[in-house]
Amino acid sequence: xxHLLSISDLSRTEALQILNTAEELAKVSDGPMKKLPxxxxxxxxxxxxxxxxxxxxxxxxxAKRLSADVINxxxxxxxxxxxxxxxxxxxxxxxxxxxxxIIRHSASGSAxxxxxxxxxxxxxxxxxxxxxEHPSQALLDAFTIRKNLAHGGDDLTGLHIAIVGDxxxxxxxxSNVLLxxxxxxxxxxxxxxxxxxxxxxxxxxxxxxxxxSVIGSVDAVMMLRIQxxxxxxxxxxxxxxxxxxxxxxxxxxxxMKPTAIVMHPGPMNRGLEITADSADSARSxxxxxxxxxxxxxxxxxxxxxxxxxxxxxxx
Amino acid sequence: MSSTILVAGGELPxxxxxxxxxxxxxxxxxxxxxxxxxxxxxxxKDCIVLPGLVDLHTHLREPGKEDAETVQSGSLAGVxxxxxxxxxxxxxxxxxDTAGVVEQVYRLGQSAGLLDVFPIGAVxxxxxxxxxxxxxxxxxxxxxxxxxxxxxxxxxxxxxMRRALEYVKKFNGVVAQHAQEPRLTMGxxxxxxxxxxxxxxxxxxxxxxxxxxxxxxxxxxxxQARLHICHLTTAGGVEIIRWAxxxxxxxxxxxxxxxxxxxxxxxxxxxxxxxxxxPLRTESDVMALREALADGTIDIVATDHAPHPAESKxxxxxxxxxxxxxxxxxxxxxxxxxxxxxxLTWSQVADRMSYSPARIGLYEEHGQxxxxxxxxxxxxxxxxxxxxVDRDLVASRSRNTPFHGMELPGTVLATIxxxxxxxxxxxx
Amino acid sequence: MxxxxxxxxxxxxxxxxxxxxxxxxxGSDSITLLGIPTRGAHxxxxxxxxxxxxxxxxxxxxxxxxxxxRDDLRLRPPRALMPTTIPALGVEDRNVILVDDVLxxxxxxxxxxxxxxxxxxxxxxxxxVLVDRGHRQLPIRADYVGKNLPTSPTQIIKVQFTELDGxxxxxxxxxxx
Numbered sequence: 001x002x003h004l005l006s007i008s009d010l011s012r013t014e015a016l017q018i019l020n021t022a023e024e025l026a027k028v029s030d031g032p033m034k035k036l037p038x039x040x041x042x043x044x045x046x047x048x049x050x051x052x053x054x055x056x057x058x059x060x061x062x063a064k065r066l067s068a069d070v071i072n073x074x075x076x077x078x079x080x081x082x083x084x085x086x087x088x089x090x091x092x093x094x095x096x097x098x099x100x101x102i103i104r105h106s107a108s109g110s111a112x113x114x115x116x117x118x119x120x121x122x123x124x125x126x127x128x129x130x131x132x133e134h135p136s137q138a139l140l141d142a143f144t145i146r147k148n149l150a151h152g153g154d155d156l157t158g159l160h161i162a163i164v165g166d167x168x169x170x171x172x173x174x175s176n177v178l179l180x181x182x183x184x185x186x187x188x189x190x191x192x193x194x195x196x197x198x199x200x201x202x203x204x205x206x207x208x209x210x211x212x213s214v215i216g217s218v219d220a221v222m223m224l225r226i227q228x229x230x231x232x233x234x235x236x237x238x239x240x241x242x243x244x245x246x247x248x249x250x251x252x253x254x255x256m257k258p259t260a261i262v263m264h265p266g267p268m269n270r271g272l273e274i275t276a277d278s279a280d281s282a283r284s285x286x287x288x289x290x291x292x293x294x295x296x297x298x299x300x301x302x303x304x305x306x307x308x309x310x311x312x313x314x315x
Numbered sequence: 316m317s318s319t320i321l322v323a324g325g326e327l328p329x330x331x332x333x334x335x336x337x338x339x340x341x342x343x344x345x346x347x348x349x350x351x352x353x354x355x356x357x358x359x360k361d362c363i364v365l366p367g368l369v370d371l372h373t374h375l376r377e378p379g380k381e382d383a384e385t386v387q388s389g390s391l392a393g394v395x396x397x398x399x400x401x402x403x404x405x406x407x408x409x410x411x412d413t414a415g416v417v418e419q420v421y422r423l424g425q426s427a428g429l430l431d432v433f434p435i436g437a438v439x440x441x442x443x444x445x446x447x448x449x450x451x452x453x454x455x456x457x458x459x460x461x462x463x464x465x466x467x468x469x470x471x472x473x474x475x476m477r478r479a480l481e482y483v484k485k486f487n488g489v490v491a492q493h494a495q496e497p498r499l500t501m502g503x504x505x506x507x508x509x510x511x512x513x514x515x516x517x518x519x520x521x522x523x524x525x526x527x528x529x530x531x532x533x534x535x536x537x538x539q540a541r542l543h544i545c546h547l548t549t550a551g552g553v554e555i556i557r558w559a560x561x562x563x564x565x566x567x568x569x570x571x572x573x574x575x576x577x578x579x580x581x582x583x584x585x586x587x588x589x590x591x592x593x594p595l596r597t598e599s600d601v602m603a604l605r606e607a608l609a610d611g612t613i614d615i616v617a618t619d620h621a622p623h624p625a626e627s628k629x630x631x632x633x634x635x636x637x638x639x640x641x642x643x644x645x646x647x648x649x650x651x652x653x654x655x656x657x658x659l660t661w662s663q664v665a666d667r668m669s670y671s672p673a674r675i676g677l678y679e680e681h682g683q684x685x686x687x688x689x690x691x692x693x694x695x696x697x698x699x700x701x702x703x704v705d706r707d708l709v710a711s712r713s714r715n716t717p718f719h720g721m722e723l724p725g726t727v728l729a730t731i732x733x734x735x736x737x738x739x740x741x742x743x
Numbered sequence: 744m745x746x747x748x749x750x751x752x753x754x755x756x757x758x759x760x761x762x763x764x765x766x767x768x769x770g771s772d773s774i775t776l777l778g779i780p781t782r783g784a785h786x787x788x789x790x791x792x793x794x795x796x797x798x799x800x801x802x803x804x805x806x807x808x809x810x811x812x813r814d815d816l817r818l819r820p821p822r823a824l825m826p827t828t829i830p831a832l833g834v835e836d837r838n839v840i841l842v843d844d845v846l847x848x849x850x851x852x853x854x855x856x857x858x859x860x861x862x863x864x865x866x867x868x869x870x871x872v873l874v875d876r877g878h879r880q881l882p883i884r885a886d887y888v889g890k891n892l893p894t895s896p897t898q899i900i901k902v903q904f905t906e907l908d909g910x911x912x913x914x915x916x917x918x919x920x
Contacts, residue, residue, distance in 0.1 A: 017823065020823070020824075021823070021824050024808070024824035024825070024826060024827070025824070027826075027827060028811070028827065031827070031829065031862065034861075035861065036811045036812070036861070037811070037812060037857065038811040038812070038816065066811075085626065085629070085630055086630055086631055087629055087630065105631070106633075107631030107632060107633040107634065108514060108515035108516050108585070108632065108633070109514065109515075109516070109585025109631065109632050110585075110631045112584070112585050113585055113586075113630075113631060113632075116584070116585075116586075117629075129515070130515050130516075130633070131515035131516075132514055132515030132516075133515070171515060174513070174515060197511070197512035197518070198507050198508060198511075198512060198518060198520070199507075199508050199509035199510070199511065199512030199513070200512060202509040202512070202513075203512070302811075302821060303821045304821075306816045306817070306821045307816055307817065307819055307820040307821030307822065308817055308818060308819055308820055
């Protein structure tokens with residue numbers, strides 16, 4: 001594995017390997033060993049051309065726990081925002097000796113362009129490219145689901161997961177659909193028709209416009225963030241209508257299965273797609289997702305950078 | 316020009332194998348064997364001799380974007396592709412919306428001297444879609460503009476389109492519409508479909524093109540004017556045009572070589588060399604376009620040659636410019652997709668790429684049958700020789716060809732313009 | 744291939760090591776056995792059960808995965824991680840007995856010492872191995888050795904445990920030159 005650009009690049013085995021490695025690394029983080037020397041001497045660059053504190057900090061924590069050196073290259077005030085091209089940025093980082101670049105960018109496909117163009121020799125990790133994918137988020141979501149709902153198997157067979165919200169613009173949704181189905185789960189998308197892409201019939205999912213019809217039968221509800229800007233493009237008439245039909249509120253929470261969990265990639269719009277008491281309820285694993293994010297990202301960095309660059313091989 | 320050229324041993328579009336003599340810019344003799352000492356002899360054995368190709372849709376970028384292309388470099392690319400006439404679209408900088416700019420482009424073409432450059436005039440001032448440009452002045456100018464187009468932009472206002480269609484009737488002109496409903500394509504990046512749903516790139520629905528085509532066909536019929544549809548890309552659009560022609564509505568349509576071959580699957584690489592307006596569509600659209608070109612529903616092939624400098628294509632998809640090169644590869648793409656597949660004969664290729672474009676643009680000296688007395692604009696090509704497309708070796712100033720690395724069938728051996736050899740390729 | 748230690752001899756060696764550990768550390772109260780996966784963990788479990796049989800109460804026993812501390816990670820594709828489980832009383836101020844099946848270059852034990860150092864500060868660290876085959880590349884030595892087996896560097900030592908391999912044995916094979 002040289003890059004992590006998209007979930008579709010991972011086989012089921014590789015995806016499970018990341019989760020299992022994260023499992024071991026999580027124990028390390030829980031225990032007294034807070035720092036590991038494994039990536040000592042490696043330089044990891046966070047290239048965040050789009051604002052994001054939580055993902056960047058998560059990757060930074062992961063890299064530092066493995067003793068890698070971290071350089072932060074964030075959009076505001078950097079040459080990226082002044083119009084320096086992706087190519088120039090990449091070549092600059094290469095000249096600085098980056099072993100890996102973790103890229104978050106507003107353009108779909110930018111991680112792949114960075115990797116394909118051979119502007120740099122390091123590994124590229126997609127931390128969210130436009131509305132395309134966010135692989136590490138899906139991996140930490142799968143990890144969280146497995147941890148909380150394990151049926152004894154190592155994958156997600158037999159579980160039913162609802163992903164609710166702006167699927168059209170969500171890279172989290174795209175990566176999760178690919179990963180959760182790859183790991184054997186059944187996925188149902190819940191959204192207003194305006195927020196589902198044309199071509200959704202080709203996805204391996206069920207689709208419904210009626211949240212209440214599925215909420216009682218799923219094992220996990222993954223709420224997606226709604227962006228307020230969407231209202232000016234008339235995807236839905238106003239916030240009230242959206243919350244009424246697609247928000248996770250106390251009444252809906254009560255109808256969930258006793259073991260079902262509530263998830264959200266963050267940041268949340270409390271009161272819009274999810275009410276405060278849903279977010280803070282005992283079913284919510286939202287904070288655990290954040291913790292798991294560090295372990296999963298440590299696993300990704302370990303598998304990409306610790307060994308030699310032979311393709312596809314692992315012990 | 317007092318010179319003679321002998322084109323020996325080639326095959327004419329109608330299948331006749333013969334020699335052809337060009338004297339003083341005109342075809343002077345056609346016979347099975349011409350025994351004459353000409354100043355120049357072209358060995359056309361195994362080659363097809365076509366009437367000089369005419370492109371009705373070319374972006375030459377001059378004035379204003381000479382880093383991408385100039386009239387000179389575009390002309391060079393044109394003759395390499397076998398073209399003897401190009402039609403320069405108006406979206407230059409300044410826009411070709413006055414007699415002054417179109418005359419400038421016309422003169423640049425004349426001084427390059429490789430082929431005829433016919434400027435296309437804008438429909439509206441500055442391509443803004445609000446006020447008609449000085450259409451009459453452009454028609455009367457030395458450039459004698461007959462085709463008007465805001466290409467790059469759609470004439471979206473139905474009232475403006477109606478007025479334009481009516482106004483050009485004065486000189487038997489034609490409005491060439493770039494069909495793209497702006498409200499349905501805000502920020503659109505690629506065809507809206509299965510692929511775009513997976514790639515997270517904003518989709519460009521087929522109906523954004525089809526709705527405008529339908530509207531303008533009905534308008535053209537109502538005001539009894541000629542309409543030309545640029546770069547048709549969808550099966551739905553084909554059906555609408557077929558319906559219109561069956562009713563005798565005076566509409567013509569063009570298809571680009573890239574839309575005859577490439578699909579939206581190529582966007583999976585996120586390589587902006589495949590980003591084009593209108594976008595690459597699906598396999599079934601490609602098949603429908605080929606059938607339509609074969610049965611004449613689509614009248615012509617036009618390249619929509621759109622050069623862009625490296626920095627406009629070596630970036631993220633969203634930031635990249637729309638457009639692909641097309642002049643140098645057009646004939647071989649048509650050869651591969653239409654002739655080799657049995658959909659078109661060479662005689663029909665002569666129609667789609669020479670007679671009909673010249674007829675639509677009213678280019679009287681072009682698109683003439685290969686006959687004694689006709690103007691000597693000729694393209695000699697070897698249909699079976701293949702070549703590998705190399706973006707570093709193109710004549711264009713830009714390198715954004717989507718066919719880089721592909722092996723294509725059909726090489727242009729020679730292009731004759733006005734009785735002079737303006738391009739001679741190497742014999743394979 | 745030759746059988747260096749058949750099952751009964753293997754068992755006697757493990758018994759002897761267990762007694763030696765108890766003797767040196769005056770009983771089992773202060774010791775924490777940490778086996779290095781995979782086979783070191785099995786060996787540690789064997790030693791722990793023998794100690795329990797002798798002393799009448801369970802000994803502290805766990806595993807210590809050293810993958811993340813290896814010095815040769817870059818030479819091969821990334822390795823899968825093994826479990827690390829530290830028993831309830833931890834390692835702080837304890838006599839930690841690292842347990843591995845074969846002692847060779849010493850690099851594994853060096854990594855284990857680094858890993859242990861991140862966890863806490865033992866009172867002592869001791870090393871028990873089933874086989875010492877020589878060819879040390881670092882100044883590391885074992886406190887308890889089941890059998891000394893001189894080998895040439897290209898030979899391969901194969902240690903098998905019934906729980907994992909179906910049989911108890913230590914064998915010697917010629918490797919590729």
